[in-house]
Amino acid sequence: MKKPAGKLWHFMGGLHLPDHKDVSTRTPIQQLGIPGRLVIPLQQHIGEPAEVLVRAGDRVSKGQIIARASGYYSASIHASTSGTVVDTIEQPIAHPSGLSAPCIIIKPDGDDRWGKLPPQQDYKKLTPSTLRSLIREAGIVGLGGAGFPTFIKLNPGARHEIDTLILNGAECEPYISCDDMLMRERAEDVIQGLIIMRHALQAKRCLIGIEENKQEAYDAMRLATHALGVADVEVIMIPILYPTGGEKQLIRILTGLEVPHDGLPIDVSVAVHNVATAAAVYDAVEKSQPLISRVVTVTGDGVHGQGNASVLIGTPIQELIEQFGGYTDKAQRLIIGGPMMGFTVSSDQIPVTKTTNCILVASPQETSPPDTHYPCIRCGDCMDVCPVSLLPQQLYWYARARDFDKLQNYHLFDCIECGCCAYVCPSQIPLVQYYRFAKTAIWEQERSRSKSSLARQRFEFREDRLEQEKRERAERMRKKKAALNKPKAGSDANEDPKKAAIKAALERVKKKQATRGVEKTNVDNLTPDQQGKIQQINERRATTQVPAQNGQTDQADKPGT
Numbered sequence: 001m002k003k004p005a006g007k008l009w010h011f012m013g014g015l016h017l018p019d020h021k022d023v024s025t026r027t028p029i030q031q032l033g034i035p036g037r038l039v040i041p042l043q044q045h046i047g048e049p050a051e052v053l054v055r056a057g058d059r060v061s062k063g064q065i066i067a068r069a070s071g072y073y074s075a076s077i078h079a080s081t082s083g084t085v086v087d088t089i090e091q092p093i094a095h096p097s098g099l100s101a102p103c104i105i106i107k108p109d110g111d112d113r114w115g116k117l118p119p120q121q122d123y124k125k126l127t128p129s130t131l132r133s134l135i136r137e138a139g140i141v142g143l144g145g146a147g148f149p150t151f152i153k154l155n156p157g158a159r160h161e162i163d164t165l166i167l168n169g170a171e172c173e174p175y176i177s178c179d180d181m182l183m184r185e186r187a188e189d190v191i192q193g194l195i196i197m198r199h200a201l202q203a204k205r206c207l208i209g210i211e212e213n214k215q216e217a218y219d220a221m222r223l224a225t226h227a228l229g230v231a232d233v234e235v236i237m238i239p240i241l242y243p244t245g246g247e248k249q250l251i252r253i254l255t256g257l258e259v260p261h262d263g264l265p266i267d268v269s270v271a272v273h274n275v276a277t278a279a280a281v282y283d284a285v286e287k288s289q290p291l292i293s294r295v296v297t298v299t300g301d302g303v304h305g306q307g308n309a310s311v312l313i314g315t316p317i318q319e320l321i322e323q324f325g326g327y328t329d330k331a332q333r334l335i336i337g338g339p340m341m342g343f344t345v346s347s348d349q350i351p352v353t354k355t356t357n358c359i360l361v362a363s364p365q366e367t368s369p370p371d372t373h374y375p376c377i378r379c380g381d382c383m384d385v386c387p388v389s390l391l392p393q394q395l396y397w398y399a400r401a402r403d404f405d406k407l408q409n410y411h412l413f414d415c416i417e418c419g420c421c422a423y424v425c426p427s428q429i430p431l432v433q434y435y436r437f438a439k440t441a442i443w444e445q446e447r448s449r450s451k452s453s454l455a456r457q458r459f460e461f462r463e464d465r466l467e468q469e470k471r472e473r474a475e476r477m478r479k480k481k482a483a484l485n486k487p488k489a490g491s492d493a494n495e496d497p498k499k500a501a502i503k504a505a506l507e508r509v510k511k512k513q514a515t516r517g518v519e520k521t522n523v524d525n526l527t528p529d530q531q532g533k534i535q536q537i538n539e540r541r542a543t544t545q546v547p548a549q550n551g552q553t554d555q556a557d558k559p560g561t
Helices: 128-137 178-185 187-201 215-228 247-255 275-286 317-323 381-385 392-401 404-409 420-424 431-485 497-517 528-544
Strands: 038-041 065-068 083-092 100-108 164-169 205-211 233-238 270-274 293-299 307-312 333-336 343-345 358-362
Touching: 038 083, 065 100, 128 187, 128 275, 164 178, 164 187, 164 247, 164 275, 178 187, 178 215, 178 275, 178 293, 187 205, 187 215, 187 233, 187 270, 187 275, 205 215, 205 247, 215 233, 233 247, 247 270, 270 275, 275 293, 293 317, 307 317, 317 358, 381 392, 381 420, 392 404, 392 431, 404 431, 420 431
Parallel strands: 164 205, 164 270, 205 233, 293 358
Antiparallel strands: 038 100, 083 100, 293 307, 333 343, 333 358
16 A cells, blocks of 8 residues: 655656566566676775785685775675685676776585674674674675765764665666565565664664555565564655656655755765665674675566576676576667666676676667767757756767866766766767766876876975985085184184194194104013014114115115015
8 A cells, every 4th residue: 555655855857767677576586596607806896996815726615705895995805605716817897898807706616605604793782883894894885886885875974963864765767676676575674774774874764765666665665664663764655757766866855955066965964875785784784694696687678588586796697697598589788787877788798796786688679779869959858857957968068078177067977877868869969978988087187187296296395305405415514614614712813714724734643643652551561572573673663764875775675685
């Protein structure tokens, strides 16, 4: 039974799209078997790739950490099943450009043997900081598609307080139904995960937004909330409008708050998480299980069977397609994600990652891209449907002109790349591709500027250091010269300092020469032999000191005598 929602707000723009979800929600979530090999990328999240902890030949257990987070914006990676590490090599990954990245290759042994898991703890007795660390160790990231490390979004910091925690169950993009089925079958796990996240955030209330086309999921979540007896948790049914599942759009609908330009939900005391992320948090905290699998939708006219499956992270897409009966004759494009925000890949050997929510095997009739596009006619349709109130036409022109300063002035980075503008464009201009290009170019420009700034700082530091050394050297010379020019006690003040220095040096030489005639005092207690040798030396010395007469030298002193 549909419960009347309280006050709801609206965001600008948006589209009513055919959902194409009925076929994939007819059957329960399948449990996909263990694949012949696992290809586990080191980067399945926003931030730095994880650091490898295993080598070729190592045996690993299910759930064992095989790559540790290498920075704050990073997430650990775990073995999806037991087996042997084959290698760590570059492999194609799910990316619009088709690029390759380092991946750990594991050959499963078929035993699916768990390793030693951390002891279970009562999260209510843990501090929010300890709870976040536990979630971080489990490698949990946002499963709605962004891949942002969850522990970071659960840390409001000392300067912020979270008033409202929102669980995103809208799943507004066509064809995708993995969150819908998860809420139907694991509603209590999702609610318990929500409560754990509320404890980490110390949030005052929780809201769960679910679109009207998910009646069964809505009913299951309400029943779970009642069964668990949780307070301050409200399940709300919201209108069907793409992209309702956008973070800022969902906040607007449920709370009426507007996230500022270039701002974050935390700026309005709100945090938003996906329902699948909540289930993963429950598994990590209550079962001590890291994130090693996820629910994936397989759909489209290009595959014989359509539905949802729980898939091990690292499973090649090919094996997932085979689980659903293989390709049909209509298969034309393989898309990761939905038709609006997904991207086409060229190979089905690409692995499922933490952020893979849908595999769409599309026919030409479903998502056939236009062969060409035409000049902009300035109709303004793109502006009318933009959910973040941007001017897509202006962004398009500035992106074409590579005017990156103007793009930022027109809030390019507020664009969520939902594709509404491109969907309604009568000229079939791929607007989102222009925006993605511009964002990438600006990020690269900023990185170059950062490197240039660092190089300039190093150069200026070196120049300052050399200048300081020069000043110190000049100061030492000044003091030395002043010391030379300063008259000594008892000397004539009018005397030339240079002459005084020479005179002092000559006096030191004379004093040294005078000491040469000093009688030696270390001749006591000598043996007769030592005394005889000393006497011989003294006699030779006396002979050599006799002045030569008539220019001749004593015969005894001639060489060879």
